Structure formats: C-alpha cells, structure tokens
Amino acid sequence: MRSLFGNLHPPSGFSPFSGQAPGRPARGHGVGWFLLCVLAGALQAASLAWPLTAWVPPGLAAGQPSGGLQIVSLALLVLALRHAWRVRQAVWRAWVFATAWLAGTFWWLFISMHTYGGLPAPLAALAVLALAGFLALYYAVAAGVLCRWAPYGRWRQGLLFAALWTLAELLRGTWFTGFPWGAGGYAQVEALGVWAPWVGVYGMGFLSAGLAYALAVPFSARTAAAASGAGRSGGFSLKAAAAFCGLVVLVMAPRMLGTGAQNTESTGALRAWLLQGNIAQDEKFEAGTGIAQALTWYPAQFAEAQRAAPAQRPQLVVAPETALPLLPAQLEPAFWEALLTPPDGATGPQPGWLAGLPLGSLDAGYTNSVWGIAPDRAERARRLLADTGRSDLLQAQPPAVGFYRYDKHHLVPFGEFIPPLFRWFTDLMNIPLGDFGRGALPQAPWGWAGQRLAPNICYEDLFGEELAAAFQDPATAPTVLVNVSNIGWFGDSVAIDQHLQISRLRAMELGRPMLRATNTGATAAIDHTGRVVAQLPRLTRDRLDVTVEGRSGLTLYARWASRWGLWPLWIGCLGLALAALLWPTRARRPRAGA
Known part of the structure; x- marks a missing residue:
C-alpha cells in the first residue's frame, strides 16, 4: 500500500494525512510515538522561555523565547500525526502533546495551590494536569478534524493544519473566560516579531504552524518510505525544500524589505x-x-x-x-x-x-x-x-x-x-x-x-x-x-x-x-x-x-482589533480551512507501482 502522496482514491477509512493503510499500524511500537509527543510538548513549553539556568543548550538563553525551538517541536507533532494510521490515534497524540506542553507551561500553578494555598501536593499536581488535559482537548479535536478530512495537496494540508491549530488557540484564549497563557506565538517574539503589529500573537502562531508543517513534510515522507520498504523514494525532495524556503522568505519578507505596520x-x-x-x-x-x-x-x-x-x-x-x-x-x-x-x-x-x-x-x-x-x-x-x-x-x-x-x-x-x-x-x-x-x-x-x-x-x-x-x-x-x-x-x-x-x-x-x-x-x-x-x-x-x-x-493590529476584536482571525481561519477542504483539485495519475 502506497503512502498517501501517490494515492488518488484511497480505500475507505484511509486518512490522507496518514502514511499508513487502515488497520495496519506504523512500524515501531506505539510507546515510541507517545514519548515523542511528550518530548515535543515539553520542548514547546520550553520554547516560550527556557526554564533551566543550570543547563542551557547552544543557541538558547535562560528565560528567553526561541522561535526555532517552537517550530521544531510543533513539527515533531506533525510528524507523529502524519504517521497515525487511525483518526483516534491522531487525536490521542495531539492530546498528549498539548497536555505535556500546557502542563509544562503553567506548572507553576502548583506553587500557588500547594505552597501558598495549602492544597496537598498530589491534589495540586492533579489539578494542574486536569486543567492542561482539559485545554488540550481543543488541539485533539483539531488533529481529529485534520486527519479525518485532510485534502491530498500538501500545501492544502499545511494550510488546513495552520488554520485548525490557530482556531484551537483562539478557542483556548476565549472560551470559559479564556486562558491563552503559553500560546505558541509568544515564542516568536524575536523570530516573527515583525508580524506582531500586523496580525498579533495568534497570526504569528498561524505562521509558525505553517512553517512547522513545511519542515515536517520531508521527514515524514522519508520515514513513510522507510516503513513501506520503498528505499530512498519518498525522501527529501527538491520541491519540498523549495516550498519550505519559499514559506520562510514569505514569513520574513517584512523584515527583509524593511517594512512594518507601526505607523506611530x-x-x-x-x-x-x-x-x-x-x-x-x-x-x-x-x-x-x-x-x-x-x-x-x-x-x-x-x-x-x-x-x-x-x-x-x-x-x-x-x-x-x-x-x-x-x-x-x-x-x-x-x-x-x-x-x-x-x-x-x-x-x-x-x-x-x-x-x-x-x-x-x-x-x-x-x-x-x-x-x-x-x-x-x-x-x-x-x-x-x-x-x-x-x-x-x-x-x-x-x-x-x-x-x-x-x-x-x-x-x-x-x-x-x-x-x-x-x-x-x-x-x-x-x-x-x-x-x-x-x-x-x-x-x-x-x-x-x-x-x-x-x-x-x-x-x-x-x-x-x-x-x-x-x-x-x-x-x-x-x-x-x-x-x-x-x-x-x-x-x-x-x-x-x-x-x-x-x-x-x-x-x-x-x-x-x-x-x-x-x-x-x-x-x-x-x-x-x-x-x-x-x-x-x-x-x-x-x-x-x-x-x-x-x-x-x-498599528494595523490596533486598527482592526479595536473595531472587531478577534473576529477577523476567526473568519480568516475558518475560511482558509474550508478553502483547503473544498477547493477542487485536478486528478493525478497514480505513479507506476502504486
């Protein structure tokens, strides 16, 4: 059974976001993917402000954000999702990632509840995990929608992933009074900060999600090919590398051109x-x-x-x-x-x-x-x-x-x-x-x-x-x-x-x-x-x-956010998600050996 990238009409139940046939698990034990999601979630939390002073990896600084680490950690989740062979598997992996990320982001709530609030340590730890697990449901649902109805074009998949991920961030930041602490865009205050006066933190998160998908695609293609015994086929492609570089250029265009939206x-x-x-x-x-x-x-x-x-x-x-x-x-x-x-x-x-x-x-x-x-x-x-x-x-x-x-x-x-x-x-x-x-x-x-x-x-x-x-x-x-x-x-x-x-x-x-x-x-x-x-x-x-x-x-952000709040982002992400799902594509002839 070929990877999704060469299939036009897959069998019933096959997720186009997955690299495996239905009913056939990816090679490797599921514990490995679980641990990868936990690690990726922990790195996502660390990207917001590196928490350790005793050990600081090269390129990072204690207490400072890292946009690159945030994109890499999210790309690891994309890799895990693209090797989920059932929708429920993708939902589980996204939930594990988000729970690890959010618990690692606001673990300090434990201090207020236990040290100052007198709540027994097990109950305080359970409360932090319960809050993280509840908020992680937004991202689990987004992953389920993505893997259930993903389109076949890679750029459409990337667009859908970025839109759904941003919608999950918006839901977390607004529903039930909102608790957006640790949104991925905050890690981009240096790397993508030039976009802040244009699109705000959620728009920056959308851009970083698109970069994460583009970064993960070549890796997921290679691992899918290795799992199916296809040898070197499905490895890094010039087209994928060019698409990633093009997206980087687009994201960095305001900085390179010296343009901005401050107007102050x-x-x-x-x-x-x-x-x-x-x-x-x-x-x-x-x-x-x-x-x-x-x-x-x-x-x-x-x-x-x-x-x-x-x-x-x-x-x-x-x-x-x-x-x-x-x-x-x-x-x-x-x-x-x-x-x-x-x-x-x-x-x-x-x-x-x-x-x-x-x-x-x-x-x-x-x-x-x-x-x-x-x-x-x-x-x-x-x-x-x-x-x-x-x-x-x-x-x-x-x-x-x-x-x-x-x-x-x-x-x-x-x-x-x-x-x-x-x-x-x-x-x-x-x-x-x-x-x-x-x-x-x-x-x-x-x-x-x-x-x-x-x-x-x-x-x-x-x-x-x-x-x-x-x-x-x-x-x-x-x-x-x-x-x-x-x-x-x-x-x-x-x-x-x-x-x-x-x-x-x-x-x-x-x-x-x-x-x-x-x-x-x-x-x-x-x-x-x-x-x-x-x-x-x-x-x-x-x-x-x-x-x-x-x-x-x-700023441009102050102009539209003062009038319409977050509605332009809601409408924009919903529109992009629907476009990615419904936009007609030209049928491709399956490659030989498919």
Missing part, C-alpha cells in the same frame, strides 16, 4: 520610577509583616520621589498590584494625610502616582483596582480628610476627590471569581479568594505628564484584543501602557520570564511602550518595539528609574 509617532519622554516591593507572598496580607512592610516602603518611595532634585525627580511613580493591600476605609485618615502631603523640602512640580489597591465595600462589592493620584487631586483629598475625618470618602461615588480609577476587567478564575460548581475546590485552599466586580471595557486612560496612561492588572495583558479596545479613537488612544502585577503566588519560577515576553508582544502589537511594576518581577520598561530597555533583578526590593517615549498613531 513620539509624544515625548516620560520619566518613571517602577517599584518592586518583593514582599513575601505568604506574608503579604499579614498585619504584622507584609502589610506593615507595604504601608511603610511604598509611601517612603513616593515621599523620596517628591524630595528628589528636579533633574532627578520622576514624573510618575508606579507601584504594583495591591501595593496597598487594604481598603481605603481600613486605613486611618492619618495614613492618607501623610501619604498625600508633600514632605518638607519638596518644591517644584510633583510626580503623579499609580498604585494598585482593592476598592469597594461589603454592600457595593469589591474591585481589584488602580488609583492615579495627581498633586491637585491629592490636595483636594487632604481637605476632604481634614473636614470629615473619613477615609472611606476617598472612593465615594460620584468621586469626591477625583482620583483616576481603573478597575480590572478580565478576572482570574478561582483567584478573583469562583466559577459555578467549584466552591468546594476553593474551600480546600488557604488563599484569600473572592468574587470581585468586573470593570468596564474599555476604560479611559489617565491623562498625566503629557501622556495618556492605560493601566492593566496582572494577566490582563494576555488579552491583546481587550487592550486594543481603547484604541478605537486615535485622538484618545493610550500613549503608554502600564502593567501592575503580583505573581509572587508562583515563586521564583519561569512564570516571571513568560509574563515579560507576553508584555513585550503587547507592546509590539499596539506600538506602545509598556511599564511593568511588579511585586517580585519582572519589573521592567519595554519600548514600543518590544525591546526591554531596563529591568530589575527578580526577588529584590528596589526601584527602577527609567525614561520611555510615549507614542501616538495606530
């Missing part, structure tokens, strides 16, 4: 201090330790910024998520008066302050929020406190003092809201969880220091289409993005490196600098091209003094 202009420089408190997560909400440290160190940094000589004084001070870990009403008026009053010796223009804190009340509900405090608003707040002695009025609605307020829109499942039927699971953990209110989308940026500052909180920067919602009107679009995070829940893990790459890609997509102030890392400044300008060492208490350049104008 400078709005001037912004000098900022980014604060990293490094307060231990198991102490962060304890009155005698973490809370006391936060309420001492962060105000001291703000006071120092006010006292600094004008030439060294920042225009903006940014403190991370829940830098102030208590509600305004839980803090005495004396604390707020001291915080909002310029210290002795402070002269000249004073800095503004962005700080994360919880807001709300038992009756009104709670939000994970950011306050922007300008000097004139601080003066108004001091007068209110002096007149009333009530801290709770600082967050009164309608606002009495006019602090800028941003409320987190995209909440973390189990962390900030508890999905239905899962209360029993969260009750097992000793983590301060709650059902927070959801902020609007979009929310106006904060006008300060000649810039329009758009905060986002923690993993909200995973959702580029939601950040893009604020870019509908170029005249009011943000000029600087600001991420405030606390991923101390995940310890000294690769989550810190992965989150930095996510922020880099958002900066590239939207053509805006990103300022990151975090509790434990990575506190960094990223310019509008995705380059890390400066970064603090992780797990240190310090501030980062940086200057970034705000930008105006819209």
Whole structure:
C-alpha cells in the first residue's frame, strides 16, 4: 500500500494525512510515538522561555523565547500525526502533546495551590494536569478534524493544519473566560516579531504552524518510505525544500524589505520610577509583616520621589498590584494625610502616582483596582480628610476627590471569581479568594505628564484584543501602557520570564511602550518595539528609574482589533480551512507501482 502522496482514491477509512493503510499500524511500537509527543510538548513549553539556568543548550538563553525551538517541536507533532494510521490515534497524540506542553507551561500553578494555598501536593499536581488535559482537548479535536478530512495537496494540508491549530488557540484564549497563557506565538517574539503589529500573537502562531508543517513534510515522507520498504523514494525532495524556503522568505519578507505596520509617532519622554516591593507572598496580607512592610516602603518611595532634585525627580511613580493591600476605609485618615502631603523640602512640580489597591465595600462589592493620584487631586483629598475625618470618602461615588480609577476587567478564575460548581475546590485552599466586580471595557486612560496612561492588572495583558479596545479613537488612544502585577503566588519560577515576553508582544502589537511594576518581577520598561530597555533583578526590593517615549498613531493590529476584536482571525481561519477542504483539485495519475 502506497503512502498517501501517490494515492488518488484511497480505500475507505484511509486518512490522507496518514502514511499508513487502515488497520495496519506504523512500524515501531506505539510507546515510541507517545514519548515523542511528550518530548515535543515539553520542548514547546520550553520554547516560550527556557526554564533551566543550570543547563542551557547552544543557541538558547535562560528565560528567553526561541522561535526555532517552537517550530521544531510543533513539527515533531506533525510528524507523529502524519504517521497515525487511525483518526483516534491522531487525536490521542495531539492530546498528549498539548497536555505535556500546557502542563509544562503553567506548572507553576502548583506553587500557588500547594505552597501558598495549602492544597496537598498530589491534589495540586492533579489539578494542574486536569486543567492542561482539559485545554488540550481543543488541539485533539483539531488533529481529529485534520486527519479525518485532510485534502491530498500538501500545501492544502499545511494550510488546513495552520488554520485548525490557530482556531484551537483562539478557542483556548476565549472560551470559559479564556486562558491563552503559553500560546505558541509568544515564542516568536524575536523570530516573527515583525508580524506582531500586523496580525498579533495568534497570526504569528498561524505562521509558525505553517512553517512547522513545511519542515515536517520531508521527514515524514522519508520515514513513510522507510516503513513501506520503498528505499530512498519518498525522501527529501527538491520541491519540498523549495516550498519550505519559499514559506520562510514569505514569513520574513517584512523584515527583509524593511517594512512594518507601526505607523506611530513620539509624544515625548516620560520619566518613571517602577517599584518592586518583593514582599513575601505568604506574608503579604499579614498585619504584622507584609502589610506593615507595604504601608511603610511604598509611601517612603513616593515621599523620596517628591524630595528628589528636579533633574532627578520622576514624573510618575508606579507601584504594583495591591501595593496597598487594604481598603481605603481600613486605613486611618492619618495614613492618607501623610501619604498625600508633600514632605518638607519638596518644591517644584510633583510626580503623579499609580498604585494598585482593592476598592469597594461589603454592600457595593469589591474591585481589584488602580488609583492615579495627581498633586491637585491629592490636595483636594487632604481637605476632604481634614473636614470629615473619613477615609472611606476617598472612593465615594460620584468621586469626591477625583482620583483616576481603573478597575480590572478580565478576572482570574478561582483567584478573583469562583466559577459555578467549584466552591468546594476553593474551600480546600488557604488563599484569600473572592468574587470581585468586573470593570468596564474599555476604560479611559489617565491623562498625566503629557501622556495618556492605560493601566492593566496582572494577566490582563494576555488579552491583546481587550487592550486594543481603547484604541478605537486615535485622538484618545493610550500613549503608554502600564502593567501592575503580583505573581509572587508562583515563586521564583519561569512564570516571571513568560509574563515579560507576553508584555513585550503587547507592546509590539499596539506600538506602545509598556511599564511593568511588579511585586517580585519582572519589573521592567519595554519600548514600543518590544525591546526591554531596563529591568530589575527578580526577588529584590528596589526601584527602577527609567525614561520611555510615549507614542501616538495606530498599528494595523490596533486598527482592526479595536473595531472587531478577534473576529477577523476567526473568519480568516475558518475560511482558509474550508478553502483547503473544498477547493477542487485536478486528478493525478497514480505513479507506476502504486
């Protein structure tokens, strides 16, 4: 029985994506393919940010992404799928790959559940595997569709694979609130980053999937020929090599031609201090330790910024998520008066302050929020406190003092809201969880220091289409993005490196600098091209003094994503998949000996 590549009318049940006849397993034990899928999935996870510091292979760097490794690891999956002789075999292999990839990507959830949440280690490990296994179903279904209805033209197969794989990524990133952490496109922040302001992270994932298929085809042809005893026939072909090289040229065309889709202009420089408190997560909400440290160190940094000589004084001070870990009403008026009053010796223009804190009340509900405090608003707040002695009025609605307020829109499942039927699971953990209110989308940026500052909180920067919602009107679009995070829940893990790459890609997509102030890392400044300008060492208490350049104008990605969200990608991938399946092809005469 010939490989699929020479057959025009295969027997019933034969998958055109497979290199074997129905009912006849490929040579070699199934355990080998299982192990290959596990290895490939682990490499896919490692491609997002190399997790090991003790051993770093040549060409890789600890904590950095590798687009080449991501393509190679996905090509190994394509190889396994092309040697699956039944659809259910392909589904199984894709599920194993995706489970290994996703579990290897967000294994650090184990730390939050076990180390800080008190969940027994076996249950925490099982929870991570269960989440990975559930999300892997999207990719298993995509592989099943591919191998059940694959067309016979190789370019059509490659197109179908890339489209279905991207649809699976889109489903994972949007259904059930979405959890797109570890999407393959993030590994391409260097290799295919030139495409970010055009098509965004999912479009980059589509391109890398196409490259992975093109890379795998020559190898799968050779192994299929060897399995069928065809000798050297079916090995590397000039046509396959030319197709792969052509696809590489197409993907790299914007870089080689010097074209891009940034279309942005400078709005001037912004000098900022980014604060990293490094307060231990198991102490962060304890009155005698973490809370006391936060309420001492962060105000001291703000006071120092006010006292600094004008030439060294920042225009903006940014403190991370829940830098102030208590509600305004839980803090005495004396604390707020001291915080909002310029210290002795402070002269000249004073800095503004962005700080994360919880807001709300038992009756009104709670939000994970950011306050922007300008000097004139601080003066108004001091007068209110002096007149009333009530801290709770600082967050009164309608606002009495006019602090800028941003409320987190995209909440973390189990962390900030508890999905239905899962209360029993969260009750097992000793983590301060709650059902927070959801902020609007979009929310106006904060006008300060000649810039329009758009905060986002923690993993909200995973959702580029939601950040893009604020870019509908170029005249009011943000000029600087600001991420405030606390991923101390995940310890000294690769989550810190992965989150930095996510922020880099958002900066590239939207053509805006990103300022990151975090509790434990990575506190960094990223310019509008995705380059890390400066970064603090992780797990240190310090501030980062940086200057970034705000930008105006819209990238192509910001233009279409602000209007239509991810729908152009959904429609495009569905259209390409249908075209690959239904486009008529000219019948080929079987080769001699088929």
